[in-house]
Amino acid sequence: xxxxxxxxxxxxxxxxxxxxxxxxxxxxxxxxxxxxxxxxxxxxxxxxxxxxxxxxxxxxxxxxxxxxxxxxxxxxxxxxxxxxxxxxxxxxxxxxxxxxxxxxxxxxxxxxxxxxxxxxxxxxxxxxxxxxxxxxxxxxxxxxxxxxxxxxxxxxxxxxxxxxxxxxxxx
Numbered sequence: 820x821x822x823x824x825x826x827x828x829x830x831x832x833x834x835x836x837x838x839x840x841x842x843x844x845x846x847x848x849x850x851x852x853x854x855x856x857x858x859x860x861x862x863x864x865x866x867x868x869x870x871x872x873x874x875x876x877x878x879x880x881x882x883x884x885x886x887x888x889x890x891x892x893x894x895x896x897x898x899x900x901x902x903x904x905x906x907x908x909x910x911x912x913x914x915x916x917x918x919x920x921x922x923x924x925x926x927x928x929x930x931x932x933x934x935x936x937x938x939x940x941x942x943x944x945x946x947x948x949x950x951x952x953x954x955x956x957x958x959x960x961x962x963x964x965x966x967x968x969x970x971x972x973x974x975x976x977x978x979x980x981x982x983x984x985x986x987x988x989x990x
Contacts, residue, residue, distance in 0.1 A: 838962075838966055838968065841962060841963065841968055842968040842970075844957070845954070845957050845958065845963060845968055845969055845972075846972075848950070848953050848954040848957055849954055849969075849972050849975065851950045851953070851954070852947070852950040852951050852953075852954045852975040853975075854950075855943070855946045855947040855950045855951075856947055858943050858946070858947075859940075859943040859944060859946075859947045862936065862939055862940050862943050863894065863906060863940070864895060865936060866894075866909070866933075866936050866937075866940060867891040867892075867894045867895040867909060868891075868895075869929070869932060869933055869936060870887055870888075870890065870891035870894075870909060870912070870913060871887075871888060871891045871892075872929065873887065873913075873916065873926075873929055873930075873933070874887035874888045874891065875888075876922065876925075876926055876929070878921070878922045878925050878926070879916070879922060883915070883916060883919070886912050886915070887912045887913070887916060890905075890908045890909040890911075890912040891909055891912075893905045893908060893909070894906050894908070894909040902978060902980070903978055903979040903980050906978075906980040907979075907980050910980070913933070917930075944981045947977070947981065948977055948981055950975070951975040951976065951977045952977075954974075954975045955974065955975060958974065
């Protein structure tokens, strides 16, 4: 009789500890996804600011200036629903500008900064995608769904521009 009274509470306590540990793990994964998005957003904002600086270079013709400035402002000011199209548009505008070799050769410092920023963007996208996939994978497990360990936290989201093949290196 005393043997049962000892093991049943112990098993219940271990199970409660496991649920608490699992909920904390999921919370850390959600925090990692949010932090990686904040980092990615900061890099995207910096890229838009750099695009505006590039658009105002003296060698840039007025049409390219208008295209690049509009794309950069749209990317900076887009709300979350329009972010995909805005970031893809800015990437395409930057690729069009990169095709003009004489501008790139005339201002190597700003374009090397753009290359560095693009590389940081690739890394930030990879980190964000990995964090979102980890959180989503954890939330799909039966124990997390059955005991609602995610609480009211929204499902982490991966955006379409993160799959954008336009971010390939331009060497």
